[in-house]
Amino acid sequence: MTKEEELMRFLHERIFDPILSSETVPANIKSGVNLTIGRMSRLTAEKMVQYFWSALAQDNSIAFSRKLEVEGLTRFEDVMEEFRDIFNDEWIRSI
Numbered sequence: 001m002t003k004e005e006e007l008m009r010f011l012h013e014r015i016f017d018p019i020l021s022s023e024t025v026p027a028n029i030k031s032g033v034n035l036t037i038g039r040m041s042r043l044t045a046e047k048m049v050q051y052f053w054s055a056l057a058q059d060n061s062i063a064f065s066r067k068l069e070v071e072g073l074t075r076f077e078d079v080m081e082e083f084r085d086i087f088n089d090e091w092i093r094s095i
Helices: 003-021 027-041 045-055 059-070 076-086 089-093
Strands: none
Touching: 003 027, 003 045, 003 076, 027 045, 027 059, 045 076, 045 089, 059 076
16 A cells, blocks of 8 residues: 555545545535545645645635534544654655
């Protein structure tokens, strides 16, 4: 498994797939998740990590995160500590 696959697998398991498989999640949220998946899938593992961290601070990402929170869905913020522990500098250097 590549580093990119490992990182995306983590995000799919923790965030993306529960949202996409839900029958109650609004279409605009699913669309936003699919957009995020598409953007991240074109990046290197190092750039994916950067994307994750920058998404926590960008205005449009903050607004989207609030929508997820209102719906009771898992957000990047909810897995931030686990993400940091796994996808740290040592992990990146091992690429």
